Amino acid sequence: MDDFYRELILDHYKNPRFRGTLDPYTFTYEDENPLCGDKLRIDVRLDETGHVAESAFTGRGCAISQASASLLMEKIQGASLDELRALSKDDVLELLGIELTPARLKCALLSLKVLKAGAYGLSDDTTPDA
Amino acid sequence: MPHSIHTCRSDFPILSREAHPGVPLTFLDSGASSQKPESVIAAMDDYYRRHHANVHRGIHVLAEEATALYEGARDKVQRFINAATREEVVFTRNATEAINLVAYSWARANLKAGDRIVLTEMEHHANLVPWQILAGQIGVELDYVPVTDDGLLDLDAYARLLTREPKLVAFTHMSNVLGTINPVESLAAQAHAGGAKVLVDGAQSVPHLPVDVQALGADFLAFSAHKMCGPTGMGVLWARQDLLEAMPVFMGGGDMIRKVTLAGFKPNELPYKFEAGTPAIAEAVGLGAAVDYLTGLGMPAVAAHERELIAYALERLEEIPGVRVYGPSADRKGGVAAFTLEGVHPHDIAQVLDRDGVAVRAGHHCAQPLHERFDLAATARASFYLYNTREDVDRLVVSLYRVKQLFA
Numbered sequence: 001m002d003d004f005y006r007e008l009i010l011d012h013y014k015n016p017r018f019r020g021t022l023d024p025y026t027f028t029y030e031d032e033n034p035l036c037g038d039k040l041r042i043d044v045r046l047d048e049t050g051h052v053a054e055s056a057f058t059g060r061g062c063a064i065s066q067a068s069a070s071l072l073m074e075k076i077q078g079a080s081l082d083e084l085r086a087l088s089k090d091d092v093l094e095l096l097g098i099e100l101t102p103a104r105l106k107c108a109l110l111s112l113k114v115l116k117a118g119a120y121g122l123s124d125d126t127t128p129d130a
Numbered sequence: 131m132p133h134s135i136h137t138c139r140s141d142f143p144i145l146s147r148e149a150h151p152g153v154p155l156t157f158l159d160s161g162a163s164s165q166k167p168e169s170v171i172a173a174m175d176d177y178y179r180r181h182h183a184n185v186h187r188g189i190h191v192l193a194e195e196a197t198a199l200y201e202g203a204r205d206k207v208q209r210f211i212n213a214a215t216r217e218e219v220v221f222t223r224n225a226t227e228a229i230n231l232v233a234y235s236w237a238r239a240n241l242k243a244g245d246r247i248v249l250t251e252m253e254h255h256a257n258l259v260p261w262q263i264l265a266g267q268i269g270v271e272l273d274y275v276p277v278t279d280d281g282l283l284d285l286d287a288y289a290r291l292l293t294r295e296p297k298l299v300a301f302t303h304m305s306n307v308l309g310t311i312n313p314v315e316s317l318a319a320q321a322h323a324g325g326a327k328v329l330v331d332g333a334q335s336v337p338h339l340p341v342d343v344q345a346l347g348a349d350f351l352a353f354s355a356h357k358m359c360g361p362t363g364m365g366v367l368w369a370r371q372d373l374l375e376a377m378p379v380f381m382g383g384g385d386m387i388r389k390v391t392l393a394g395f396k397p398n399e400l401p402y403k404f405e406a407g408t409p410a411i412a413e414a415v416g417l418g419a420a421v422d423y424l425t426g427l428g429m430p431a432v433a434a435h436e437r438e439l440i441a442y443a444l445e446r447l448e449e450i451p452g453v454r455v456y457g458p459s460a461d462r463k464g465g466v467a468a469f470t471l472e473g474v475h476p477h478d479i480a481q482v483l484d485r486d487g488v489a490v491r492a493g494h495h496c497a498q499p500l501h502e503r504f505d506l507a508a509t510a511r512a513s514f515y516l517y518n519t520r521e522d523v524d525r526l527v528v529s530l531y532r533v534k535q536l537f538a
Contacts, residue, residue, distance in 0.1 A: 062476075
């Protein structure tokens with residue numbers, strides 16, 4: 001519990017990386033967590049080989065939701081579309097490095113949900129599982 | 131023996147536990163649900179150990195004792211809210227079900243498409259959604275009294291909405307977010323002058339203020355046991371007897387019937403007409419014990435204690451830079467302080483406070499339209515009850531300074 005707001009999370013919350021929007025983008029997606037009012041939009045631009053050239057997020061929410069978005073943006077630089085689609089809950093929890101209660105899990109996973117919905121939205125061959 | 135309002139904290143076993151190892155519990159979430167005194171826990175335990183059987187049915191000693199305890203709880207509630215008769219006290223599952231009972235039974239029998247209902251922007255979802263369902267199903271129109279920046283109802287707007295001749299006015303006695311205590315007597319008198327019926331959501335007022343239904347002048351009052359030292363799963367609908375007599379039955383089943391044939395049924399007399407199926411007997415016994423407990427302390431003493439506590443809490447909270455408390459000044463509100471802290475999300479506030487054992491709620495507190503009115507996604511809310519003390523407020527404030535430090 002003392003770890004909850006460890007340096008890394010507070011740092012990413014106070015100084016978010018990759019914050020903003022992209023123009024043009026390959027895909028964009030926005031969603032919210034209606035229970036707590038957290039909102040998140042993620043834009044991603046892929047290069048000609050189908051890898052992430054640039055990504056950005058905007059939104060409002062608690063430290064956990066915003067830090068997890070920032071950490072996720074950092075992680076996906078250069079990733080392929082398949083790698084984006086294969087991201088899992090455990091990947092995000094590993095980035096955060098903390099134990100989360102069920103109530104806070106939703107905050108932590110909002111960015112993953114938004115990213116994968118965007119990535120899967122590019123073609124409709126499969127549905128996201130996050 | 132019950133203690134006085136100043137020493138009653140020790141009547142609540144849960145308040146002596148630790149929140150985390152070595153960290154005492156500071157419970158400031160009674161607006162969501164209150165804790166239970168030993169006497170309520172013991173009454174329910176004793177009921178199951180010694181008296182349980184189904185009510186209104188058997189001709190044996192346990193059935194008679196269970197029935198006497200269940201009906202005794204009704205008498206206690208009648209006296210507690212000064213209802214004219216015991217038939218006016220209908221047991222429900224909670225305040226939400228009580229409001230739904232009125233929406234399904236009274237409203238569907240008395241309202242038609244185009245009829246208007248006046249609500250307010252400060253309502254809990256329980257006093258919004260049943261009417262929105264009704265609007266969708268039978269086409270009634272809903273009007274909302276706006277809330278001022280100070281967290282009060284806009285009374286000029288209310289008067290204007292009454293000129294549209296609503297059939298029902300439904301509002302909260304005390305806001306679960308702003309703490310605003312609404313002037314029920316005058317609001318009800320104005321509504322009645324235009325021929326509207328009046329429903330009052332008493333979920334936050336009945337536990338905290340002396341409530342006399344005959345003085346209030348309302349037609350319906352809904353409240354929940356679990357916010358007033360009683361158990362969950364138990365609520366009350368009080369309504370004027372003539373209205374209840376004329377209302378069609380709500381749910382069908384055992385207990386609510388006088389006679390059933392294959393061709394049809396005859397409804398039971400009040401209040402059983404609205405209590406289908408085996409009721410929450412132990413919970414009714416628990417509510418009766420809660421009413422005894424509150425009566426022992428004295429509701430005027432409870433209200434005075436909370437008035438003093440909220441005045442102190444507002445003074446201490448407002449001295450913290452970056453804290454904004456929503457709602458009216460202490461003299462116009464109950465023991466609720468919904469607040470924000472600049473730069474910190476309410477969920478993060480609640481999470482850090484929890485490390486210090488301070489339990490507050492974070493979110494929209496089932497009042498999303500009210501939060502939108504103030505352009506907020508969420509607030510943190512400290513809510514006080516009879517067992518809270520100035521020391522609880524001090525611990526909240528110390529912990530809030532820690533939140534600020536962490537997020538600075």
